[in-house]
Amino acid sequence: MKGFLVRDLIRQEWLKSSRSQGFYKNLAVNILLGFFALYMAVMFLFIGFSLDNILEKLDDKLNPTQLFTGAMLYIVLLALAFRFFMQQLNTMNLPPYQVLPVKRNYLVNFLLVKPFFSLANYFHLFITVPFAVQSVSKYYDGGTAFRFVLINIFLVWFNSLMASFLKRKYGSGFSSFLFILVVIAALGALEYFKIFSLYKISLAAFGFVLFDPLGILIPLLAVAVAYALNRLFFRRNYYAERFNSKLKTDRNYNVNFSFLNRFGTIGEIMGLEIKLILRHKRTKSVLYMSAFFLLYGLIFYSNSAYDERQGFLFFVAMFITGLLMLMFGQWVISWDSSHFDGLMTKNISVSTYLKANFYLLIAFNVISFVLTTPYFFFGMKIVYMHLAAFIFNIGVNVYLLLFLSTFNTRRLDLSKTSALNYQGTTYKNFLIVLPIMFLPMIIVGVLSTYFSTAAALWTLTITGLVGTAFHKPIMTLCENQFKRRKYAMAEGFREIE
Amino acid sequence: MIEVTNLQKIYNGVTVLNIPVLTIQEGESFGLVGNNGAGKTTFFRLILDLIEASAGEVVIDDEIVARNEDWKTKVGSFLDEGFLIDFLKPEEYFSFVGKLYGKSEGDINQFLNSIREFFNSEILDTKKLIRDFSKGNQKKIGIAAALLGDPKILILDEPFTALDPSSQIRLKRFLNEMQKTKNITMLISSHDLNHVTEVCKRIVILEKGNVVKDLQTTEDTLKELEAYFAV
Structure with a gap:
């Protein structure tokens, strides 16, 4: 009886995704995502095989395995924080099943165990298995290596369960985001100033877990506790409306952007788009993610290996100085898809609508540029690169986005969470991003090789300035394009997936 | 015509x-x-x-x-939910639409007063977003917004x-x-x-x-x- 039920539930979950509209239409994106997964797997394998070597050089006294155990607690906590924001809750549509004679207990167990079968949760094996085989078995024995892999699997299970419990219990609003950010920063600071070392605790605790034959029971116990917590939560909150309640309530709707009123209709529309960003889960999670991406420059600017790769450095400069535009720009226009008909029939002219979006993108660029000014400490080259990138972004890329985004006719559902949400993404999104991101990179790469970096940056700066000088005719071009594509967009946006 | x-x-x-x-x-x-x-x-x-x-x-x-x-x-129109901006509160939505038609806050309030009966005190001052209203109440909001621009x-x-x-x-x-x-x-x-x-x-x-x-x-x-x- 029960086996038959599980089969049915799994089958219906599969049907839910395969019968959703656009599953096949979106094949191109799925294939691209497949390549992305493959790429990640290769990268992970690479890290897995080189980890031993890297850690070997890092410390004289401790061997790589010990170092790994020292970092373990940090890895677990950071992964938990990451999951807390990014992991989609596995919700099954419970109500239709609740009225059927299926034991509730059974459904809850199904819901909780389901992520254990998700391949994404086993990606870490590409790192841990090579490391275990190469390094752990070298310093210890095969048994320890095997336990090392198992412990990692258990910890991922624990994290997955714990993240969904915390998310259901506390919700992932802005306050929890701040709280976690502060905790992580505090732990990092305490470690840095040698006041309190999580590293030492981790070394001792995970040392025991790994090297004592009975240690493996501890992560197993942790998984059991996390599971029990989830069960307890579902028992306390019997009804679906209650266990998802934290995820729905967003109280902070009293923010007003009255200063935008001065700019007439354009200001009204800009205020509308800002509210749109702040009141949808998907846009909010992209906003949180952007905060992390701002740190992207630290990795490359501080690494002398990239000093001579001007094209790549410029790519990084453009990415972080135009961060908000690049994150949100691909959604320009289509983020209004759910109320596009409304906007098109109200008293808004196309030129006003596009201008509002234009100024919004400019504002995004200015904000990102200002936020990345601390990178100027890395030297004058970075200053020049950021300036050139900024001018190119507002002089060329903004217009390109406005023009090309009219080809995007997929309705965007902003109510679903999460970063790795590709709903509404088509191959067109990739085609739009290609010229914007990679063309300047290639130009700088080529020009700085054959002439000089200065020549490359000047070329882009002047192109950007020319774009700004021709603002009016270019906007007219975008307007005409918009008018041509309006019907196709409106029709596409009406299709609810 | x-x-x-x-x-x-x-x-x-x-x-x-x-x-x-x-x-x-x-x-x-x-x-x-x-x-x-x-x-x-x-x-x-x-x-x-x-x-x-x-x-x-x-x-x-x-x-x-x-x-x-x-x-x-x-022309004022309301065909379906695609005409609503559902992440706004009704008041914000009316204010947005009103501004598009050059109405002042006073004009908008006066208008909302005039259709208070139609709203049956279920729409205004509820602190809810439009997406959280029932289909019927969403319809009322849409119809009201269609009339707002005279x-x-x-x-x-x-x-x-x-x-x-x-x-x-x-x-x-x-x-x-x-x-x-x-x-x-x-x-x-x-x-x-x-x-x-x-x-x-x-x-x-x-x-x-x-x-x-x-x-x-x-x-x-x-x-x-x-x-x-x-x-």
Whole structure:
């Protein structure tokens, strides 16, 4: 009886995704995502095989395995924080099943165990298995290596369960985001100033877990506790409306952007788009993610290996100085898809609508540029690169986005969470991003090789300035394009997936 | 005044709307009835320039609607939820729409006061976002927003469905009053033959994209309509 039920539930979950509209239409994106997964797997394998070597050089006294155990607690906590924001809750549509004679207990167990079968949760094996085989078995024995892999699997299970419990219990609003950010920063600071070392605790605790034959029971116990917590939560909150309640309530709707009123209709529309960003889960999670991406420059600017790769450095400069535009720009226009008909029939002219979006993108660029000014400490080259990138972004890329985004006719559902949400993404999104991101990179790469970096940056700066000088005719071009594509967009946006 | 000439919409070789000629006078209340797929919404979308006509044109006050923007100041419309901005509170939405039509906060408040009865104190001061309202209340918000810009022409697609009985009666009363006092041209589609005959003075039946009947409402109209749709 029960086996038959599980089969049915799994089958219906599969049907839910395969019968959703656009599953096949979106094949191109799925294939691209497949390549992305493959790429990640290769990268992970690479890290897995080189980890031993890297850690070997890092410390004289401790061997790589010990170092790994020292970092373990940090890895677990950071992964938990990451999951807390990014992991989609596995919700099954419970109500239709609740009225059927299926034991509730059974459904809850199904819901909780389901992520254990998700391949994404086993990606870490590409790192841990090579490391275990190469390094752990070298310093210890095969048994320890095997336990090392198992412990990692258990910890991922624990994290997955714990993240969904915390998310259901506390919700992932802005306050929890701040709280976690502060905790992580505090732990990092305490470690840095040698006041309190999580590293030492981790070394001792995970040392025991790994090297004592009975240690493996501890992560197993942790998984059991996390599971029990989830069960307890579902028992306390019997009804679906209650266990998802934290995820729905967003109280902070009293923010007003009255200063935008001065700019007439354009200001009204800009205020509308800002509210749109702040009141949808998907846009909010992209906003949180952007905060992390701002740190992207630290990795490359501080690494002398990239000093001579001007094209790549410029790519990084453009990415972080135009961060908000690049994150949100691909959604320009289509983020209004759910109320596009409304906007098109109200008293808004196309030129006003596009201008509002234009100024919004400019504002995004200015904000990102200002936020990345601390990178100027890395030297004058970075200053020049950021300036050139900024001018190119507002002089060329903004217009390109406005023009090309009219080809995007997929309705965007902003109510679903999460970063790795590709709903509404088509191959067109990739085609739009290609010229914007990679063309300047290639130009700088080529020009700085054959002439000089200065020549490359000047070329882009002047192109950007020319774009700004021709603002009016270019906007007219975008307007005409918009008018041509309006019907196709409106029709596409009406299709609810 | 709305003039339709030779208007056609063809999807994949199937003609979903074909109106050779149709004129709607200023101040007329025009009711559109027809079964599902008759082309009512398609007709309204063509008037609002949301879809492209395969042939022919719609003219409002001597100006072609397609790819034009001047009609937007004259026409208020609500067809479906796609006309609402659902992440706003109703007050914010009304304020947004009001500003687009050059209304001050005072004008907007005055307007909201005037339709307080229709809202039945379920809409304003609730702190809810539009997406959290019931379908019926969303409809009320949409209809109110369509009226906010003092339109000369009002287009509503099935305004009575999803409304509760009291709201249906209030809406009927409200629309009739508007006709008398403001001389608004109204285009209303409905599946409810009773309501549409009570509100509209002219009723057109669409079937498979064609106008099959064009009636001036009299006492017998309801019977005639019922006879037409009887199976």
